[in-house]
Amino acid sequence: MTKDVVAEQGSFSAKDYHDPPPAPLIDPAELTKWSFYRAIIAEFIATLLFLYITVLTVIGYKSTTDPALAADQCGGVGILGIAWAFGGMIFVLVYCTAGISGGHINPAVTFGLFLARKVSLIRAFMYMVAQCLGAICGVGLVKALNKGLYNKYGGGANTLADGYNKGTGLGAEIIGTFVLVYTVFSATDPKRSARDSHVPVLAPLPIGFAVFMVHLATIPITGTGINPARSLGAAVIYNKDKAWDDQWIFWVGPFIGAAIAAFYHQFILRAGAVKALGSFRSSTHV
Numbered sequence: 512m513t514k515d516v517v518a519e520q521g522s523f524s525a526k527d528y529h530d531p532p533p534a535p536l537i538d539p540a541e542l543t544k545w546s547f548y549r550a551i552i553a554e555f556i557a558t559l560l561f562l563y564i565t566v567l568t569v570i571g572y573k574s575t576t577d578p579a580l581a582a583d584q585c586g587g588v589g590i591l592g593i594a595w596a597f598g599g600m601i602f603v604l605v606y607c608t609a610g611i612s613g614g615h616i617n618p619a620v621t622f623g624l625f626l627a628r629k630v631s632l633i634r635a636f637m638y639m640v641a642q643c644l645g646a647i648c649g650v651g652l653v654k655a656l657n658k659g660l661y662n663k664y665g666g667g668a669n670t671l672a673d674g675y676n677k678g679t680g681l682g683a684e685i686i687g688t689f690v691l692v693y694t695v696f697s698a699t700d701p702k703r704s705a706r707d708s709h710v711p712v713l714a715p716l717p718i719g720f721a722v723f724m725v726h727l728a729t730i731p732i733t734g735t736g737i738n739p740a741r742s743l744g745a746a747v748i749y750n751k752d753k754a755w756d757d758q759w760i761f762w763v764g765p766f767i768g769a770a771i772a773a774f775y776h777q778f779i780l781r782a783g784a785v786k787a788l789g790s791f792r793s794s795t796h797v
Contacts, residue, residue: 684764
């Protein structure tokens with residue numbers, strides 16, 4: 512019986528696997544494919560829906576707990592509910608769009624995957640444009656349908672909370688985005704899928720949970736950005752000085768966090784640098 516189990520386990524670990532080739536830095540051929548434009552549309556719509564639901568949740572929570580209205584301070588969804596809204600929507604939208612665009616819905620995720628050569632420069636750039644435009648339209652839709660509440664309760668804009676300095680806010684965004692992008696790499700790693708094919712994993716689930724957990728930790732500090740499109744969309748539509756004063760934190764932090772996550776996964780966990788060096792040495796001795 513023991514031997515059978517060992518043999519069975521061995522069959523899982525022996526599964527053939529080859530790393531997919533890196534995406535070309537610039538691939539003009541993509542511009543001629545409908546699948547490329549379909550992916551851009553998917554990113555735009557997904558980010559629009561993400562911002563619409565999440566910003567509406569934030570405004571709804573603030574309106575139901577407004578001390579000026581003698582509202583119940585324990586009412587509404589609370590910070591836990593807001594975190595669930597962000598994490599839950601990422602789970603749903605990544606699940607829906609993963610097979611079309613990869614389900615990035617975040618310029619920081621796209622940037623990290625670009626650094627790891629998972630997407631080309633053209634695709635990365637167009638994804639980021641689509642994500643930012645989708646975020647602006649999503650928040651604009653919230654304002655159009657709830658203008659009074661939107662203006663009264665801050666428009667869901669990311670700002671640095673009172674009592675925290677800019678360094679703390681930047682650090683929170685770097686670490687929070689690192690957690691998210693690291694999870695994206697781990698959940699979508701084809702080598703892991705081949706090695707652990709006997710363990711079913713729904714990739715959008717850990718990604719959604721990562722967003723949920725990061726929001727629990729950093730909502731009190733920055734309102735949680737970890738997504739430059741989310742922060743930009745809210746700032747553009749709300750358009751108040753405070754939102755723009757801190758905007759750089761929500762771009763610099765996520766991009767640094769994504770870059771660190773890409774390096775950590777590709778060159779430390781996957782030993783990409785060692786493999787590259789080994790293949791170079793082998794080729795020089797042929």
